[in-house]
Amino acid sequence: MRQRLRVAAYAVCVRDDRVLLARSPAPGGTHEWVLPGGGMEHGEDPLDTVVRELDEETGYRVEVTGLLGIDSSRRSLRREGLRGPVDHHGVRIVYEARIVGGELRNEVNGSTDLAAWHDLDAVEGLTRVRLVDVALGLWRERPLNGRVHVPER
Numbered sequence: 001m002r003q004r005l006r007v008a009a010y011a012v013c014v015r016d017d018r019v020l021l022a023r024s025p026a027p028g029g030t031h032e033w034v035l036p037g038g039g040m041e042h043g044e045d046p047l048d049t050v051v052r053e054l055d056e057e058t059g060y061r062v063e064v065t066g067l068l069g070i071d072s073s074r075r076s077l078r079r080e081g082l083r084g085p086v087d088h089h090g091v092r093i094v095y096e097a098r099i100v101g102g103e104l105r106n107e108v109n110g111s112t113d114l115a116a117w118h119d120l121d122a123v124e125g126l127t128r129v130r131l132v133d134v135a136l137g138l139w140r141e142r143p144l145n146g147r148v149h150v151p152e153r
Helices: 046-058 120-125 130-141
Strands: 002-012 018-025 031-034 037-039 060-077 086-102 114-119
Touching: 002 046, 002 060, 002 130, 018 046, 018 120, 031 130, 037 046, 046 060, 046 086, 060 130, 086 130, 114 120, 120 130
Parallel strands: 002 086
Antiparallel strands: 002 037, 018 031, 018 114, 060 086
């Protein structure tokens, strides 16, 4: 089985009890809410990654105000064709950031199609990826070891 490592950086942006999320296509033609951010380019610093990705996905310029923690996940991805399944390991660096400029807009021709603010109390009712829960747990709890446990759904 092939192995794949993906390192990515994301930001929790909370303002007036609302969190900034982006919407991404999900399997079956549905959508799910994700934390703004994404994969590092080779040679790119993770802090630069999160600033770039927030601008691309939301239109906002951000200032990173802290490192909240790191999440790691591993899963087997089924692939059709000659290459077969992939043992995927994702390492996600989660920062806290504040908006310093720009205007909210949707990403064009990217991995997300909508950016929006959501009431923190309403997040539980959204169709979302696990990382949203992990990141909000890190933001709320601020654990010294930079990790929170969020069960798989």
